[in-house]
Each structure stands twice: as C-alpha cells, then as structure tokens.
Amino acid sequence: ELWSHLVCVQSSVSLSSYIIAEENVTQPTEDVMVVEGQPTTLTCLFYTTNQSPYLFWYKQLANGKPMFMLRKDKFGTGETATEFKDRFEACLNVTAKSASLTIQRLQLYDSAVYYCALRPTVTTGYSVPLQKL
Template identity: 70%
Template sequence: MFWLHAALIYVSFLSGCRAEENVIQPTEDVMVVEGQPTTLSCLFDTADLSPYLFWYKQQTNSNPIFMLRRDMFSPGETATVFKERFDARLNFTAKSVPLTIQRVQLSDSAVYYCALRPTVTTGYTAPLQK
C-alpha cells in the first residue's frame, strides 16, 4: 500500500479574482492498494457556464505536469502518457470532475492538483497547458 495526495489549487481568471471561482479537493490523502482503482475528488464553483477543468500530477522535486482537461462541449484532452489508466468525467450538475486511476501503480504516488481555468504556470510563467 502507498499514498496518493490530492491538493487544492485556487485559480482565478486573468481579468481578476472572482469569489465564485474555486476548486475544492475534499480528499487529502488516499491510501491505495497497488493494482486497484481509486478516485480523487474535485468539486468546483464557478459562474462560468462552460468551465474548463484540469488535472495535474506533481512528483517530488518536479514541476506539475498536465494530465487532462475536461469541458462541457468537447471530449476534452488527455496527455498521451495518461490515456491508458487515467480518466475524469465532468459533471456540471454536481459541479465535480473526479479523477479515476485504474490499476494503481507505485509510480502513481504523487500530489494531484485539480484546477479551474486559466491553468497553472511554472515559476518562469511559461504555460504548462497551451
């Protein structure tokens, strides 16, 4: 067994901070048995009728890396390395976008971030998501 960490990241629109724009990750640490599936929760609150939600993975001593994006009007986008075992379904009514990991592996141990657009940037302000 090992731990996965879910972390909160607050992101506001570039036009300014709006109180109703946020994400909540109620599950902080998850203990998972290797080979089993797990789901990491992400709830969001936005006035935007077509929100974009993102998941990122950050391993120790590394920058967060883009995993996937989900929105209301398209199938979204998933980075190639995550297509096989990682998925998220945007539920606008429940205002959630849980991340499901199939057949959890030791290499999945990391901090997982859920974000509402605009997306995370590095310390050099280069976008991680185009």
C-alpha cells in the same frame, strides 16, 4: 491559480485546499486509502460562475514541475496527454459541480501530487504559458 492537491505517499493520500475569490476548487475527503493494483478515484468539488467550465488535472512528482494530464469540458472530448491515455480517466459533472480522476491499476510510481484546477496553470513542453495569472 485555483487548485487543490492530493499528496500520495505509498498507500495514503492527504490534501489541502486553496480557495480564491469567486472561484474555488476543494477536495471533499482528507484521507483516501489506496491499494496497489486497484483503481482509485480522486474527487474535486468546484464553484464557478462560468456555465461551461474547463477542468484541468496535473501531476507533480517530488521536486518536479506539474505536468498537464488532461482537460475535461462540458462539451466535447477534452484533451489528454499521451502518457496518461492508458490508465487515467476524468469525468466532469457541471450540474453537481464535481470532477473526478480515476487511476486504473494503481502503481507505486503513481505517488505524486495531483492538482485539480479550473484554469490552465502550467506550460506544455513546446509553447508559451497557457494563461498568465
């Protein structure tokens, strides 16, 4: 599992990073101030030798399981879970090895842990695990 997380509690965001072997994902900013009703962007920097990486975003509420939000690909449109199609948008820049998640019209209920990952890490509600690590 290769990911970094942001914990959003009311109006502040804190994070920590996990780096494993030849691939890693990090968050470049430790604290991000967010304002309800405004857009905010979370950013990941990643390293991988894969020339066509997939970048995944997950949301985890307190005491809950991580929920798949969306996947961005170098080619193609990727995939976005239905409940995140309205206010959430991700960008993947393979050249800069960066990815961003923008949340429009930020709401208090958006407070959660947001994971950025290079590999699929959770199951959907109706299938077997996407990948065994």
